[in-house]
Amino acid sequence: MADYGFNTVQVRGGYSAKDNQESVAVPVYATAAFDFGTVERADRLVAGVEAGFVYTRIGNPTNDVLERRIAALDHGVAAVSFGSGMAAISSTILAVTGGSGRILSTYQIYGGAFDLEKSIFPNLGIHFDLVSHDSSIEEWERAITPDTKAIYVESISNPSARLLDFEELAKLAHRYDIPLIVDNTFATPYLFQPLEHGADIVVYSATKALNGHGNAIGGLVVEGTPFRWKKETYPQFYQKHWVIRDLEGKERSFLEAFPEFPLTALLRLSYLAYFGAVLSPYEAQLILIGVETLSERVKKQVENTRAVLSYLQEQSDLVSWVSYPEAKDSPDQELAKKYFKNGAGSVLSFGFNGTEEEENRLIETVKIFGYQANVGDARSLIVNSPKITHGELNPEELKEADIAPETVRLSFGLEEASDLIADLEQAFAAIRAERENVRKSA
Ligand SMILES: Cc1ncc(COP(=O)(O)O)c(C=O)c1O
Missing domain, CATH: 3.90.1150.10 (Aspartate Aminotransferase, domain 1)
Known part of the structure; x- marks a missing residue:
């Protein structure tokens, strides 16, 4: 859908009726699992050589349409959905830090995210340094430590609707080889596309304006052109895993197996798969209906x-x-x-x-x-x-x-x-x- 405008993508992106019994509306794939058919196909699916669905906790065709549609609206390379905005945020922070290090953020963020930073993550070895929306870029820079692994901000802050100079923040982050993560919940991709202004990762509570009807809880993470994850800081992308072995049974890293969207793959195959905060396809459909308007x-x-x-x-x-x-x-x-x-x-x-x-x-x-x-x-x-x-x-x-x-x-x-x-x-x-x-x- 790369050549189409926003309004076209929001109603059609990521979906082909032809591949879905000509169903006009995106169907709810109400199924826990998907049949492998043959053992050979199962091997190919597991090796990621063939794209397809295995189990809804890892991926589902209804959720897939939502993920592709939001990735297209944000000009990202891929997206992954979660059962809530908080699941999207916490999984992203865990995936990017690899379970240790620091995140630079501000006081002006959603209260739940603030408490996650204050009460939960420090016990898991992830610490936060906070500056203010009124801090100068030099003050942001002074708050970066050798252990800082990302900058995390909201594009429009909750509740005061404060803004930041995103391009300056992205430049700063990139000077230190760390990604800029933007919670774009209040703005939605209609008003602001963080990836177009230098951000590397976008997170959403889809519960809010993306859905727009107060009838579903959901979250999304959108990955931009893959960030250059340095091996010393982000070994999680270089570590070999048996679960993403190739057809010959050779262990691969997320960067080897999924070079076009390593973060999305890590989020999906580790954090979504094992923490299990999956978006129900029923709610994915409600969110898709919301996104159309x-x-x-x-x-x-x-x-x-x-x-x-x-x-x-x-x-x-x-x-x-x-x-x-x-x-x-x-x-x-x-x-x-x-x-x-x-x-x-x-x-x-x-x-x-x-x-x-x-x-x-x-x-x-x-x-x-x-x-x-x-x-x-x-x-x-x-x-x-x-x-x-x-x-x-x-x-x-x-x-x-x-x-x-x-x-x-x-x-x-x-x-x-x-x-x-x-x-x-x-x-x-x-x-x-x-x-x-x-x-x-x-
Ligand atoms: C800016 C922002 N991000 C994330 C969240 C969390 O989203 P959810 O309630 O879908 O978990 C909220 C919720 O209020 C929010 O306002």
């Missing part, structure tokens, strides 16, 4: 975000600040112009200027915005991030991550912008009326 949904969601952004910026009695790259005092305006010409996603955060009780009232008084720990849904959502999506961060960490206690995060869906504004307005009006009552009775 990705560009149209995201366009409308960005439109809604911009409309509500303007509204919020005028509510200075109840809104003390708005964090979105296109907000009037955002430090990321130039980065938004450089990297996010079609909008910087459909999530923004604002500082609620009031008491905790008033903030709770706001969350409970809005009628359209759902109170959920999710984003990218067709329905608009509201959440008090410091307590919920970033509840894993202690008060000092929240401070480092620049997530103020009064932060409220909004994710915009596909409703009418005027209805979303009216919904916030009626909740704000209720809070203003109550303040007025208190003032009068004082």
